[in-house]
Amino acid sequence: MFPTHLPHAMRIAPRLDPTQQVGPITPRRALLINPFYAKDQHASFGKHVLTPTLALTSVAASTPGDWEISYWDENLLQGPPPTEPFPQVVGITVHLTFATRAYELAAWYRQRGAKVILGGLHVLSCPDEAAPHADALAIGDGVQVWPEILRDVEADRLQPEYRGDYRRPYRDDPSPRRDLLPRRSFLTTSSLIATRGCHNRCGFCYLATEGLHMPYLVRDVEQIVDEFRADGQPYGVFVDNNLGSRPDYLRRLCRALRPLEKIWSAAVTIDVTDDPDLVREMALAGCTGVFVGFESLENDNIVAAHKKSPLTEDYARRVAVLHRNGIQVNGSFVLGFDHDRPDVFEKTAQWIEVNRLECATFHILTPYPGTPLFAQMEAEGRLLHKDWSRYDTAHVVFQPRHMTVEELAEGYAWCYRRLFSHRSIWRRRPRDFRAVPPYLAMSYLYKRSNLFWRLLIERRWTASAWRPLVELTRRRHLRFRALLAADAESPCEPLGTVVSPGV
Ligand code: B12
Numbered sequence: 475m476f477p478t479h480l481p482h483a484m485r486i487a488p489r490l491d492p493t494q495q496v497g498p499i500t501p502r503r504a505l506l507i508n509p510f511y512a513k514d515q516h517a518s519f520g521k522h523v524l525t526p527t528l529a530l531t532s533v534a535a536s537t538p539g540d541w542e543i544s545y546w547d548e549n550l551l552q553g554p555p556p557t558e559p560f561p562q563v564v565g566i567t568v569h570l571t572f573a574t575r576a577y578e579l580a581a582w583y584r585q586r587g588a589k590v591i592l593g594g595l596h597v598l599s600c601p602d603e604a605a606p607h608a609d610a611l612a613i614g615d616g617v618q619v620w621p622e623i624l625r626d627v628e629a630d631r632l633q634p635e636y637r638g639d640y641r642r643p644y645r646d647d648p649s650p651r652r653d654l655l656p657r658r659s660f661l662t663t664s665s666l667i668a669t670r671g672c673h674n675r676c677g678f679c680y681l682a683t684e685g686l687h688m689p690y691l692v693r694d695v696e697q698i699v700d701e702f703r704a705d706g707q708p709y710g711v712f713v714d715n716n717l718g719s720r721p722d723y724l725r726r727l728c729r730a731l732r733p734l735e736k737i738w739s740a741a742v743t744i745d746v747t748d749d750p751d752l753v754r755e756m757a758l759a760g761c762t763g764v765f766v767g768f769e770s771l772e773n774d775n776i777v778a779a780h781k782k783s784p785l786t787e788d789y790a791r792r793v794a795v796l797h798r799n800g801i802q803v804n805g806s807f808v809l810g811f812d813h814d815r816p817d818v819f820e821k822t823a824q825w826i827e828v829n830r831l832e833c834a835t836f837h838i839l840t841p842y843p844g845t846p847l848f849a850q851m852e853a854e855g856r857l858l859h860k861d862w863s864r865y866d867t868a869h870v871v872f873q874p875r876h877m878t879v880e881e882l883a884e885g886y887a888w889c890y891r892r893l894f895s896h897r898s899i900w901r902r903r904p905r906d907f908r909a910v911p912p913y914l915a916m917s918y919l920y921k922r923s924n925l926f927w928r929l930l931i932e933r934r935w936t937a938s939a940w941r942p943l944v945e946l947t948r949r950r951h952l953r954f955r956a957l958l959a960a961d962a963e964s965p966c967e968p969l970g971t972v973v974s975p976g977v
């Protein structure tokens with residue numbers, strides 16, 4: 475059975491020794507840290523080493539040439555961040571779920587003389603909370619302000635706040651510094667990003683945060699192709715909020731990616747299936763999986779969230795369009811909307827099984843500070859607390875409308891138990907028997923191997939354990955693409971891949 479036990483290393487951040495002495499500060503040396511966060515015992519631990527966030531590698535790319543820079547991700551279970559040589563500047567990315575850990579790290583480094591810069595989503599939405607923990611805040615786009623911050627440190631004129639604007643052309647950004655990443659520790663280091671923003675503005679999404687102006691901007695397709703090629707990985711993950719917001723751009727991107735003969739996955743909204751030919755182009759370009767925010771099967775919930783989406787009754791047909799092109803679907807579902815009742819769990823699980831979604835992720839509705847949903851819940855007096863560490867979509871932090879807090883928490887856990895059960899995995903197998911073995915390999919490695927994930931992560935075996943399977947999938951996909959290209963009229967059966975789609 476899927477373990478409900480959460481190992482210490484997945485729950486508690488590595489200890490920072492309060493008595494530790496450090497060497498002298500090394501001028502023009504910066505360290506970037508992705509802080510530890512507790513993992514959800516119901517979901518796959520493998521998700522956290524699938525592909526790295528681009529936050530810090532993007533910032534690192536704008537470091538002036540006379541600075542040395544290094545990167546540390548506490549979630550790779552290699553202990554607390556390094557102290558030798560001791561950096562002059564420490565940059566930490568902050569999300570609300572790991573804000574407390576970020577502040578601990580900040581205090582520890584500041585006590586020893588480093589200048590600490592905090593940036594990231596939570597700094598944008600709660601700058602007043604973050605300010606006392608930092609020497610300076612980077613609000614918004616860090617790529618723009620990072621060089622200025624370092625120059626100001628050198629000149630001893632650091633300002634308390636720097637603001638990066640997301641409205642300037644995205645194509646001017648340098649390529650993220652993927653070379654700083656420990657390659658053995660991730661399934662792939664090719665986290666890619668081609669676009670910023672989204673054509674939607676759902677009331678629960680961080681993109682609806684007050685004061686955040688993030689128009690939908692794209693990078694040149696050639697930039698993406700060059701980066702993907704240069705990283706030398708067979709598999710890439712697009713971490714864009716929605717790679718499909720501009721279908722014409724997605725089509726151009728797919729045509730440019732096709733000659734690389736690699737495989738990739740991306741997050742898109744289900745309206746990408748408005749044009750089945752675009753879906754085919756995605757498959758021909760190597761897309762093996764999409765992460766789709768269905769959010770809910772209840773139209774009233776979608777309307778209330780202001781999401782422009784096809785009717786939920788049409789979701790099944792659209793999933794079939796993706797499947798026909800060999801694209802696996804990882805459906806993301808939010809539980810606890812105001813039109814959800816206690817039957818939502820069973821209904822959602824059944825729908826996922828009937829439509830044979832290879833993967834699904836569940837999220838308890840979470841009002842992120844600064845969003846319209848947060849304002850609404852606060853005005854209605856429904857927030858239970860503001861302990862951000864539990865705003866991780868795995869805990870209930872508000873009073874649901876048509877069920878109790880306990881019913882929602884238990885329903886969420888039940889959904890994962892059900893979907894990760896042998897029976898459910900089997901029910902969702904692809905119709906084509908040839909696709910079943912890779913599908914089962916993916917399902918069991920990803921969903922039922924939490925006991926092994928800790929070991930794989932600690933020993934840095936993630937890449938070596940997955941890479942042969944990824945390469946196998948890539949080769950099978952090349953054969954599949956050839957068939958698809960040759961026979962435009964009769965769609966192929968699902969192919970099944972061992973790479974889990976999306977984040
Ligand atoms: C990759 C990813 C992951 C990866 C890696 C996460 C990690 N922290 O290591 C995995 C798959 C493990 C993951 C897991 C989860 N994720 Co996630 N993830 C993403 C994703 C798709 C891409 C992140 C990224 O690379 N963005 C691109 C970079 C360039 O943008 P950025 O992070 O904003 O960074 C810029 C600025 O903020 C700033 N900046 C950031 N940090 C710093 C630091 C300094 C020093 C400076 C100067 C500037 C700076 O500069 C950067 C360049 O402009 C985002 C969605 C998105 N597209 O952003 C969701 C997202 C961050 N995830 C989210 C969530 C909810 C989760 C989970 C909680 C979901 C779950 N229940 O499992 C988990 C747990 C992780 C956690 N507790 O934080 C939410 C966070 C919402 C919020 N308000 O906090 C997001 C926004 C998705 C969403 N649409 O809701 N995730």
Ligand code: SF4
Pocket residue numbers: 672673674675676679680681715716743767781
């Ligand atoms: S479609 Fe997804 S990424 Fe776009 S605003 Fe809605 S939740 Fe956010």
